[in-house]
Amino acid sequence: MNLKPRIFHKLMLLLMLPLFLSCGGSAKKQYVIGVSQCSEDVWREKLNEELRIAALYYNNVDLRIKSAYDDVKLQTEQINSFVDEGVDLLIVAPGQVTISPAIDRAYEKGIPVIIFDRRTRSDKYTAYIGADNKEIGSSMAEYLAGALPGGGRILELCGLSTSSPAIERSEGFDSVVATRPGLEIVAQAHADWTEEGAFRVMDSLLSKSHPQFDCLFAHNDRMAMGARRAAAKHGLDINSIQFCGIDAMPQNGGGMRLVTDGTLFASYIYPTRGDEVIQLAMNILTKKDYKRENQLSSALVTRDNAR
Template identity: 45%
Template sequence: MRPYSIFRALFLATAASLLLSCDKGNEDFIVGVSQCSEDSWRQKLKEELEMATYFNDGVTLRFVSSNDDSELQQRQIDSLAASGIDLLIVSPNQVDPLSEEIDKVYDSGIPVILFDRKTDSPKYTAFVGADNYQIGNMLGHHMAESLGGRGTVLEIGGLVGSSPADERHEGFMDALSHYPGISLAGFENGDWTEEGGEKAMARLLESYDGPVDAVFGGNDRMAIGARKAIRKAGRGDSDILFYGVDALPSADGGIRQVADSILTASAIYPTQGTELLLLALDILRGKEYARETTMRSSIVTHANAEILLLQHEEVVRQSDYLKMMHLQAGRMHDSITLQQIIIGIVLLFLLVIVVLLFFYIRAYRQKTLLNEILQEEKETVERQRDELEEQRDKLIELTIKGQDEEEEDAEQSVGKEMRRDNAFLQKLTQIIEQKMSDSEFSVEELSSELCMSRVQLYRKVKALTGKSPVEIVRQMRLTKADRLLSETSLNISEVAYSVGFSSSSYFTKCYRDYFDRLPRQASQN
């Protein structure tokens, strides 16, 4: 694989790993939740909303609670909108004080889901809640039938100005209108708390001293507070029917109070936090959704309270198991994220190495190319030098031939004598073999080793062999190279360098000129 291909592959792998380490799997949404109070019902809703995020990564919930303070809730809603939320879920404490603030959020482009309670404005994206009129009407009919159509009733309503309080009272009164034998002897508003219900009932008892057959509380807590007030006033409470709304399955909730006969009956007011968050996500993702969603309700009596509590216990066990799984999944996710980061760092480190390697290879190739160019120049210079030496030797030879004819005969006789001088040839051969691997070995160095001038060496070698010293050196080098190629496993470059050629290409040229074949043909034989 080429270096740039490796570089490209590792770059893509690193980018993919870094993207995976940052991937959250879903869109990131911030949902603000404005609660009007803090109680068991609101806590249950909060837990369900949080549990719904287990299956919807990327959703952040921001909770605020005004503790039944409408002015505080206005400020909290304004702060949530300014914090950059994508959607607002709000349960208005009261209708009039909060309508304008919620309208402002809606007009700013932030979707608004009214939950449990409405305002008097049509500016909202969706509404989710039980039918408070139907709950009040259902409890009114149940109470009237339990009283046999006759009796005196007291009612503790919810917070003044809240839509659930008004709608439950209206439904309750419409139900009682069907029973002429039942009369509402007194009505007082509470504030949804047990203490508020107790105080409201105490006020009623101050102005009403007649019989009490049943009490309707706007929620379970106020109904329990009303019972405490009746008991403190010395009125017998054992024969009075007490009705409430919410029917929470918690330890102090309405279902347990019904099971323990503290309350006669209660209406379930569902929370459905999971469905609420899914609705919010459908709105944020541009999916179809219902603008009005009515949650179903039912009456809890002593006959079915224990069954509902058992069902709730099973739901709690499953919820706890789900929370445990979520924690484990969170730890696994953190571990995977750490691994992805480590992989990303490793790949980034490898990427840096590959980049450095790429530039190193590139520089090496440029250096090799430059060396080849220099080698070619060197070979050219060597060839030119050898040619000049040969021409110089020829000039020397011509000069020698131009000497006195009388000395020529003597020199020829000396030449004949030199050809028989085996000792000289052996020494000459020995020096060349010793210096053969040195590419810088020259005729000057050879003549120096033999203690002769270059001219004397040329004359004597030419006389003995018929060849110049340059030719003798090259012939011995090529002859040894041919033997190495045929008898050893050395490659052409290794052989060329071992016999004194600094370039394998120049060696190949000389070899072909001398043997009339390529070096690889000798190695094949």
């Protein structure tokens, strides 16, 4: 049996091995990006889809998304799990400001952290990207001051008191209302950002003695719709109450459509922009220039411009 061809092939493989290794070493690094979502809703479903599509543009990104379903303890565990897995970068939408210690742990371990949509009490993050919630609140108040020339008695339905959007939207809205003699906040209540939660809060409020109101500003469209259902249940003339929200999602049942058909008086676009979030993440990971504070554009939506 002639062994020379076999020996020749083995020698050739050995000679080519360094070439194969050098080719493998020049391949793009695989980046693992962990995404910690505080909850699950239509707005976040749209964001997650945008993140996935944007990640496909890069053939070296492993995107892992976890949702805490409004459970702060679960979100803490999920963030810690991402840290223990050794992800290359973490994107977090904090459910409440109390989630800070878990995010701090990731940052202190050298994992770049992008805070998206909401803030924490901590300054330990690599970059922030989101809309200006205080500006959104103040812009809605400015609009109502002009759209309700006869004045308005406003019931403000806030999100969770421990979440940064609720805190900031109230600050912006309340500060402008305080300077407009025709506007008055007659009551404030807090719900959990969901339609059903808002329905329960409003149902309870309307079941007892309460101040009269002709405008309701909810911190998102879903809560505005929950409040509207409760008002209808208690026999209020919902067509004479101006219901306003925030998010202005364009699909069926979203705030933009609800403004178009007159169900809501006004809303405010709260952008998702998953493409920009992924771009920011890749700039950080590949050592490109990036800004630490990144503000997304938003806009008021009324019947005049909804279409």
